[in-house]
Amino acid sequence: MARQVGVSQAAVSYAYNRPEKVSAEQRERIFAVAEELGYAGPNPAGRALRTGKVGALGLVLTDSLSYAFHDPGAASLMRGISEVGELAQVALTLLPAPLATVPEAAADTSLALVDGFLIYALPDAHPMVNLVLKRGLPVVAIDGPQLPGHSFVGIDDHSAARSAAEHLLTLGHRDVGILASRLSADGRTGEVSAARISRAKDRVLKARVRGYLEPFGEALRAAPAVYEAGGFDYEKSRAAAEALLDARHVTAVLAATDVMALAVLDAARDRGIRVPEQLSVIGFDDIPAAAAADLTTIRQSQVAKGAHAARLLLEAVSAPAQAATVTLPTDLVVRGSTAPPPPN
Incomplete structure (x- = not known):
């Protein structure tokens, strides 16, 4: 030319x-x-050979690609990442990390054409984490796992969950149930033992459940019942909500996500249980549907979380940087789904 x-x-x-x-x-x-x-025009592969940069960041997700687009929290996170990436003219490559063992050869192929990795909410010891680290590229973890020597962006899930539980205690609730999405990647559902909570591989869910339990353990003799859905989608959440409401007499439910809390509202409505007159419900995340449902919840910004993580990774791709830990704020947003328990 x-x-x-x-x-x-x-x-x-x-x-x-x-x-x-x-x-x-x-x-x-x-x-x-x-x-x-x-x-x-310029060949991207040729440019990569010349500069040593591909011009793409890899986002490793804890589930299937459909999860990234259907889950409100994951979609908001990607929005924050993409906004920063567009400013830096960097593409985003989605890399699903299924719960089953990842074949190393296949994973090596899929992880090749990126300049660094964002790991989003993978369980501890997930095989994809080691495959990513072996690449020797910059890594930023979002929500988990926390990796020595690498940057991390998240929230104080334990304290945020505790504030929600304390809100229910202040209102006078004593008969409370807790819903968790997936404590470990083995598909287990139903009521959860204390031992299973202590062995949980999902850092975020473990912290939230413990934050929910602590105030009641300190104020009451009996700890609330914890039910696990075995996954993050609405259908699994609805089944867990129904199991809890059918098996236990509760005046309030603390859900680990807003998706689960919305499933509780639906299950309660189908059973003729009035919210908040007979049942209070609290979620976590403050997705757009939470305000529409008048749901009390913990607010966090997934968009800000994604943007912070993307900036940290782009800085590390440009030049070696010290690992940083960013803890973003949360707020308890009180709406119409919580009230004092009904009189005995």
């Missing part, structure tokens, strides 16, 4: 990548020759 136009290689590169560096006339001449030669 440069020989045909009679300019330097740099001028051709500037025409495509930094147009302010060349005159409009020169750009038009370069593009005209490119059209004659059938040249479509």
Whole structure:
């Protein structure tokens, strides 16, 4: 191209990548020759070989690709990541990490064409974590796991959950149930023992359940019942909500996510249980549907979480940087789904 136009290689590169560096006339001449030669522009693979950078970040998700688009929290997180990525002209590659063991050869292939990794809410000891670390590229974890020597972005899940439980105690609730999405990646559902909570592999869910339990353990002799859904989707959440409401007399439910809390509202309505007159419900995350349902919940910003993580990773890709830990704020948002318990 440069020989045909009679300019330097740099001028051709500037025409495509930094147009302010060349005159409009020169750009038009370069593009005209490119059209004659059938040249479509710089080859991404060639640029990667020359610069050592692919121009893409990998987001490792804890579940299937459909989860990334259907789960409100994951979708908001991706929005925050993409906003930063667009400013830096960086693409986002989604890498699902199924719960089953990841075949190393296949994973190595899928992880090759990125400059660094964002790991989102993977359980401790998930096989994909080791595969990512073996690449030797910059890594930022979001929500978990916490990896020595690598940056981390999250919230204080334990304290946030505790504030929700204390709100129910202050209202006078004593018969409370807790719903957890998935404490460990083994598909277990139903009532959860204290031993299973202590062995939980999901850092976020373990912290939230413990935060919910602590105030009641300190104020009451009997700890609340904990039920596990075995997954994050609405259908599993609805089944767990129904199991709890059918098996236990509770005046309040603390759900580990808003999706679970919305499932509780639906299950209660189908059973003729009035919220909040007969049952108080608290969620976690403050997804858009929470306000529409008048749901009391813990507010966190998944968009801000994604943006912070993306900035940290882009900085680490540009130049070696010390690992940082970012803890974002949360708030208890009290709405119409909580009230004092009904009189005995």
